[in-house]
Amino acid sequence: MIRWFKRAFTGKKNLPELEAGEEIESPSRLLRQAFFSKKTALFALVLLLGVLAFVFIAPAFIPMDVNYTDPLQQNVAPNYSMRSVPRGLKRSVATIDGFSGFSVGLSKAGEAFVWGDSEDRLNKQDMKVIPEEVKQEGAAQIAAGKDHILALTKSGKLVGWGDKSCGQYGFTPVLNAVTMPEILQEGIAPESVRSIVCGYQASALVKTDGEAYLWGNENAVKNLRELSHLTGVEQIAFTNSTAIALLGSGEITTGSDSVFTSVATVDGTLNIPLNAYLVERKAVFIAATNKCVAVLTEAGELIVSGVFENGENELPQLKDGERFVALDSGTRHFVGVTNFGNAYGWGHNAYGQCELKADGKTARVFAGALQSYAVDEQGNLTQGVGLKGYIMGTDGRGRDVFARIVHGGKMTMTIGAVAVLLSSLIAILVGCVSGYFGGWIDVLLMRITEIFSSIPFLPFAMLLSQIIKYYNITETTRIFIIMLILGALSWTGLARMIRAQVLAEREKEYTHAARAIGVRESAIAFRHVLPNIVSVILVSMTLDFAGCLLTESSLSYLGFGVQQPQPTWGNMLNGCNNSTVIQNYWWQWLFPALFLSLATICINVVGDALRDALDPKSNAHK
Amino acid sequence: MLAVLLLLSLLVYLVYNLLPIDKAADMAMQEIAANKNLIYAERYLYWQRRYGLDGGLLVRYLRWLGLAPFYDGSFQGLLQGNLGSSIAYGKPVAEVIVEPLKNTLFLNLLSTALSLSITLPLGAFCAIKRGSKRDTAVQVATIVGYSMPAFIIAILFIWLFAIQLNLFPVSGTSSVGKDYVGFRAFLDKLWHFGLPLLVTTFVSLGGMTRYVRAAMIEALHLDCIRTARAKGLHERLIVRTHAWRNALLPIVTLIVGWLTSIFSGSIMIENVFGINGIGKVYFEALTTNDNEIALAMQMFYIFLALAGNLLADFTYGLVDPRVRVGGRQ
Numbered sequence: 038m039i040r041w042f043k044r045a046f047t048g049k050k051n052l053p054e055l056e057a058g059e060e061i062e063s064p065s066r067l068l069r070q071a072f073f074s075k076k077t078a079l080f081a082l083v084l085l086l087g088v089l090a091f092v093f094i095a096p097a098f099i100p101m102d103v104n105y106t107d108p109l110q111q112n113v114a115p116n117y118s119m120r121s122v123p124r125g126l127k128r129s130v131a132t133i134d135g136f137s138g139f140s141v142g143l144s145k146a147g148e149a150f151v152w153g154d155s156e157d158r159l160n161k162q163d164m165k166v167i168p169e170e171v172k173q174e175g176a177a178q179i180a181a182g183k184d185h186i187l188a189l190t191k192s193g194k195l196v197g198w199g200d201k202s203c204g205q206y207g208f209t210p211v212l213n214a215v216t217m218p219e220i221l222q223e224g225i226a227p228e229s230v231r232s233i234v235c236g237y238q239a240s241a242l243v244k245t246d247g248e249a250y251l252w253g254n255e256n257a258v259k260n261l262r263e264l265s266h267l268t269g270v271e272q273i274a275f276t277n278s279t280a281i282a283l284l285g286s287g288e289i290t291t292g293s294d295s296v297f298t299s300v301a302t303v304d305g306t307l308n309i310p311l312n313a314y315l316v317e318r319k320a321v322f323i324a325a326t327n328k329c330v331a332v333l334t335e336a337g338e339l340i341v342s343g344v345f346e347n348g349e350n351e352l353p354q355l356k357d358g359e360r361f362v363a364l365d366s367g368t369r370h371f372v373g374v375t376n377f378g379n380a381y382g383w384g385h386n387a388y389g390q391c392e393l394k395a396d397g398k399t400a401r402v403f404a405g406a407l408q409s410y411a412v413d414e415q416g417n418l419t420q421g422v423g424l425k426g427y428i429m430g431t432d433g434r435g436r437d438v439f440a441r442i443v444h445g446g447k448m449t450m451t452i453g454a455v456a457v458l459l460s461s462l463i464a465i466l467v468g469c470v471s472g473y474f475g476g477w478i479d480v481l482l483m484r485i486t487e488i489f490s491s492i493p494f495l496p497f498a499m500l501l502s503q504i505i506k507y508y509n510i511t512e513t514t515r516i517f518i519i520m521l522i523l524g525a526l527s528w529t530g531l532a533r534m535i536r537a538q539v540l541a542e543r544e545k546e547y548t549h550a551a552r553a554i555g556v557r558e559s560a561i562a563f564r565h566v567l568p569n570i571v572s573v574i575l576v577s578m579t580l581d582f583a584g585c586l587l588t589e590s591s592l593s594y595l596g597f598g599v600q601q602p603q604p605t606w607g608n609m610l611n612g613c614n615n616s617t618v619i620q621n622y623w624w625q626w627l628f629p630a631l632f633l634s635l636a637t638i639c640i641n642v643v644g645d646a647l648r649d650a651l652d653p654k655s656n657a658h659k
Numbered sequence: 660m661l662a663v664l665l666l667l668s669l670l671v672y673l674v675y676n677l678l679p680i681d682k683a684a685d686m687a688m689q690e691i692a693a694n695k696n697l698i699y700a701e702r703y704l705y706w707q708r709r710y711g712l713d714g715g716l717l718v719r720y721l722r723w724l725g726l727a728p729f730y731d732g733s734f735q736g737l738l739q740g741n742l743g744s745s746i747a748y749g750k751p752v753a754e755v756i757v758e759p760l761k762n763t764l765f766l767n768l769l770s771t772a773l774s775l776s777i778t779l780p781l782g783a784f785c786a787i788k789r790g791s792k793r794d795t796a797v798q799v800a801t802i803v804g805y806s807m808p809a810f811i812i813a814i815l816f817i818w819l820f821a822i823q824l825n826l827f828p829v830s831g832t833s834s835v836g837k838d839y840v841g842f843r844a845f846l847d848k849l850w851h852f853g854l855p856l857l858v859t860t861f862v863s864l865g866g867m868t869r870y871v872r873a874a875m876i877e878a879l880h881l882d883c884i885r886t887a888r889a890k891g892l893h894e895r896l897i898v899r900t901h902a903w904r905n906a907l908l909p910i911v912t913l914i915v916g917w918l919t920s921i922f923s924g925s926i927m928i929e930n931v932f933g934i935n936g937i938g939k940v941y942f943e944a945l946t947t948n949d950n951e952i953a954l955a956m957q958m959f960y961i962f963l964a965l966a967g968n969l970l971a972d973f974t975y976g977l978v979d980p981r982v983r984v985g986g987r988q
Contacts, residue, residue: 077799491667492667495924497960504678583806597945610811619814619817620822634811637806
């Protein structure tokens with residue numbers, strides 16, 4: 038193979054010395070000249086090489102967990118502002134909170150700020166549009182849920198905005214929801230409110246006298262109705278599916294529903310329920326991620342309980358005498374501040390949200406969904422780490438579209454390339470043998486070619502792909518079989534073309550010469566004739582490559598190719614086949630479509646220019 | 660030709676046998692579930708015989724073709740016009756596909772006519788003005804057109820025409836809840852088919868234009884054109900009569916072959932737009948394991964492709980007296 042390439046492209050050097058002034062114009066040189074004189078083709082080639090380099094190099098730098106999903110980051114629009122704390126807030130932070138794509142902040146003067154992906158495209162709402170009463174009066178407390186924000190104004194009114202279809206706020210009863218208690222309707226003095234908390238479509242209010250109210254979607258938060266009205270409460274926290282109450286007695290209750298069955302301390306993980314561990318200890322502070330709760334005890338001990346999927350149980354090592362005084366939690370990570378003024382983060386760290394510096398100046402820490410912030414004594418924001426945003430947004434399962442495009446591109450390109458190599462291999466074999474040897478073997482091979490070319494491609498590929506679904510094979514094997522299917526069904530056109538070329542070459546003088554000096558027939562076919570038609574084959578392979586990319590993506594788009602969650606450019610568009618996505622979440626279809634189209638267009642332009650350059654007629658008539 | 664069809668039918672039948680679906684077992688299990696007294700083996704055998712699923716693979720294949728008898732001695736295969744019956748619809752396959760076939764034909768014939776009326780003049784124009792700026796522009800546009808997969812064009816068009824401009828419905832074949840009759844019904848159907856029609860046409864524009872252009876360029880380089888020019892004929896006359904007629908030969912064959920291939924190509928469009936066409940029927944049959952309907956459709960596609968090849972050969976001979984089909988040296 039390498040020798041063919043050498044001969045095809047650098048053939049001139051192997052030729053005997055030529056007399057000075059007599060330039061020989063080898064076909065490959067002409068080809069190069071004709072190709073490089075076309076600016077569009079050159080541009081397309083550069084672009085194509087860029088795309089290829091991008092999809093094969095970038096995956097090494099952009100790690101992706103194929104199975105990762107995040108329901109709180111669904112359909113986030115492309116933006117890079119998720120960590121951009123507004124200027125007005127940076128100098129006087131009172132609180133920062135975040136649960137999904139957007140974060141809220143409250144300045145010490147009571148001004149409310151919202152940043153990040155704050156637009157709810159389905160309900161045509163923008164979280165950034167802060168209600169007038171909150172703007173004018175200023176807020177005393179603020180909290181952010183998955184799709185709603187709750188603020189307590191300075192005059193004691195509880196104002197919500199965002200989605201309220203699941204009873205997140207508002208006094209009108211909603212199906213399957215615990216309605217906001219009537220008592221809150223006439224207002225509540227801000228001094229008597231200890232905290233307001235928002236979770237996944239649920240909210241809570243804790244008064245200084247220990248009375249707590251919880252309301253919201255009871256399908257989302259399982260024990261919501263049970264805990265809807267409590268007394269003697271210090272603090273409320275929400276995981277994704279549970280409400281947790283910290284009582285003044287130092288106990289923690291989740292109602293009849295006991296979800297925390299293992300406990301992690303600095304010394305390691307124990308398989309005992311949280312409440313059993315807390316029997317001799319008094320809890321004073323809690324914070325909850327999606328699936329875990331972190332507890333501070335009176336003795337200064339830190340405990341984490343729940344499902345540890347992201348290293349939530351790998352607690353930070355503190356110095357002697359250092360102990361946590363406050364905690365906050367994001368979706369999958371915790372942050373805490375110690376009595377030495379050091380901030381620590383632990384848990385999920387894919388976006389660097391745990392990399393807070395222990396600088397000894399931190400007074401308070403806050404966590405957005407995937408961000409962490411540290412604030413000093415005066416309320417100045419000193420540190421902000423974590424996710425800035427997604428350049429290409431996220432899809433319907435909260436996965437980063439950009440990462441999927443990068444990894445999907447690698448998959449798409451690999452499948453296309455392998456399929457093309459395979460089909461070319463078959464085509465070269467069939468074409469050469471059939472064209473050079475002729476006779477009965479030609480007839481037989483051409484019949485087989487006819488059979489294969491009569492098979493309607495898409496329906497048959499769908500059928501084969503459906504069949505391999507039934508056999509218990511790994512995804513890698515499946516992808517490999519799909520490459521085989523694509524390759525085995527698409528060689529016929531090239532085989533016919535090669536046969537025709539070989540037929541023409543067979544009668545040329547050099548073949549006769551080779552035969553005359555006694556070269557074996559098979560050697561003539563594959564080592565003399567084939568190198569002479571390799572440029573034709575290469576051009577055809579280029580165009581076939583684009584064809585294979587298209588067929589792979591079409592199959593994947595229909596759901597018969599590579600399966601989710603493994604991304605390819607085709608199956609990334611699979612979920613976009615409805616007007617909701619097309620209308621509201623344009624980034625989910627535009628970017629994969631753009632990349633796929635760009636790749637195929639470039640390949641076709643290059644292939645086309647090559648073919649034109651190869652065709653002597655097109656040169657002669659220009 | 661016939662041999663190829665037979666071979667392909669065997670191939671397809673064998674491939675379908677790889678699907679782990681046993682209709683007789685399903686029926687037997689259903690009966691057992693309804694009536695506990697029945698013996699599974701007995702009922703299984705009954706249904707196997709009923710469906711002609713007993714015996715070896717070759718016998719079953721021949722039964723399906725209609726060349727071997729069922730247990731009761733009757734012949735009920737493809738040759739007898741029996742395409743099998745659909746599980747999901749509970750009807751014979753032939754009945755199931757009548758309406759979808761109409762929709763597919765309507766869509767594809769209309770789009771073929773539409774795209775031909777654009778591509779033929781455009782391709783010829785580009786060939787005549789070859790190398791000009793307008794030609795280059797069309798060349799670039801057509802490359803972009805045929806490089807983009809149909810579903811991306813469909814999504815773009817839905818976004819543009821159905822959502823932004825609100826000109827067409829997003830999917831479906833008729834307005835829900837409105838019983839139009841006569842001409843109104845036809846208009847309604849046309850309105851629903853508007854977007855798929857546009858997409859199908861658009862998808863085919865690129866390739867067709869390039870093909871027509873290539874054929875026309877080829878024809879313009881024929882010796883007879885040079886002769887005509889030498890004789891001093893008017894350029895318009897040369898193009899219209901001498902070149903165009905010659906260019907038409909490959910184009911006609913292409914159109915015939917292409918007409919058959921769009922049937923399998925419309926699987927994509929029909930699924931995107933939710934049109935009840937044969938492509939969608941095939942897609943759903945495959946995904947819901949409605950084996951016999953999928954098998955019948957597969958054979959239908961193969962038959963169409965082969966018939967298309969044959970038809971193309973014949974038309975070639977018909978329009979070009981120089982070609983004699985079957986005349987092999």
